[in-house]
Amino acid sequence: MSSPADSDQSAGWAARLRALRAKLGTTDAVLYLVDRALRAASGGRAWLVRYRIVAQPIGRAGAPRLRPDPSTELALAAPDSPLLRHFPRPAPVIQRRFDSGGHCMSAVVKGDFAGYIWWQHERYEEDEVRCSFVLASPGTCVWDYDVYVEPRYRLGRTMARLWQAVDDHLAAQGIAWTLSRIATFNPASLAAHARLGTETCATASFLVLGPVQLAFLGQAPFVHLSWHDGQRPQLRLGPP
DSSP: OOOHHHHHHHHHHHHHHHHHHHHHOHHHHHHHHHHHHHHHHHTTSEEEEEEEEEEEESSOTTOOOOOOOTTEEEEEOOTTOGGGGGSSSOHHHHHHHHHTTOEEEEEEETTEEEEEEEEESSEEEOSSSSOEEEESOTTTEEEEEEEEEOGGGTTTTHHHHHHHHHHHHHHHTTOOEEEEEEETTOHHHHHHHHTTTOEEEEEEEEEEETTEEEEEESSTTSEEEESSTTOOOEEEEOOO
16 A cells, blocks of 8 residues: 555656656656666666757847947957856866867946857867767858856846857858757756757757767668767758
């Protein structure tokens, strides 16, 4: 016979699943719970992540524009910029990004570091899982990643100003789309990108069990098994 505590626990799980389904949809709600169980049982050595690859249009005609703010400075960050000391990433990671051809638009508000957006031409080597995102149309597409705004500026327009500066810079180079990946377990990020007019290009899921990774892709090889960084599946992506 089940105890009242068991019944309460079952009811709690059911309520949690319903709430997750409302936020994420059935498939991602189930995968999210699997991910949490794996992380808890393995001490963080096993997890599951599902990405949605989205494309955001650049240089949209008629898009609303923000007026310049004299207290906000938007500029490309150079590899030797003193501003890099304030970036919330280790110095070797930042140097590796520049060495691989990365570009960074930074924001400074009233003299203080406020945020940045990174992007890459041709391909991006994912650092959370083993995967190479290869751009099928590098002349018209880039890959953006690690969009960051300091917490005290997240309620203002710093993010919108950063995106506007990146949009202007890329449009001047003839770029029409920027692609990126978003974890489907992050509905807030998905909603924020949707407001920017994004379109879904592909999905990819990764099951990590210690050094072993099993990737489920929407294109050949479809399923990929690897156990070290030299074995990276390639996901070839183009504009929608």
